[in-house]
Amino acid sequence: MAPCLRLVLLLVLLGPSSSACRFRIPPHEQVARVARFVAHRCDWTSMATVSTHSPVVGQPFSNVFSVSDGPPGTSSGVPYLYLTRMEVSVQDLQVNPQASMSMSLAQTDYCRQHGFDPQSPLCAHIILSGSVLEVNGTEAEFAKKALFSRHPEMIDWPKDHSWFFAKFNITQVWVLDYFGGVKTVSPEEYFQASPHRKSA
């Protein structure tokens, strides 16, 4: 039996809340759900800021960040980040918090197994527009759980770097999950959607 099918059967037995099957991508026409699925599956993102660094001041600057929208199976839809002001892109964000993130199922086995090139829309990917905001209080507690559960190495990152938790505050979601061009999803539709099947 395929591992995926076995997990689905397990889901039927255990109930609907677990997200066991890794590659059960929602149908492509359920665009907001696909966006939530991609955001939850991805462990890292490429994030572009407006550079403040010579010789590219004012130009887009794309850089890699670890991300998590929640511990596995607990998707909030909000990409959380663990940042330090010593970091080159974070210095850009202090001047202009606006940024853009992209995440792709190319970082999972899904696209390779289906033979989808990363640039193919069938290799579902999303682009988020918005800004990066520091979080604290209970939201920072959730961010910590979300990030440290999926990036355990973070626990040991140098204490003297003044790490803080932040979120990507989404203002627009762009989805490439099928032919016919990019589709847009509002933040409201995005946060209402469920990345996983409601019942198995």
Ligand SMILES: *[C@@H]1O[C@H](CO)[C@@H](O)[C@H](O)[C@H]1NC(C)=O
């Ligand atoms: C976080 O705390 C700072 C003060 O330490 C406060 O100014 C800011 O509004 C807080 N942010 C949130 C999202 O609660």
Ligand SMILES: *[C@@H]1O[C@H](CO)[C@@H](O)[C@H](O)[C@H]1NC(C)=O
């Ligand atoms: C955060 O995003 C919402 C849309 O989801 C937007 O209305 C709001 O202005 C944004 N906040 C900031 C501080 O950018």
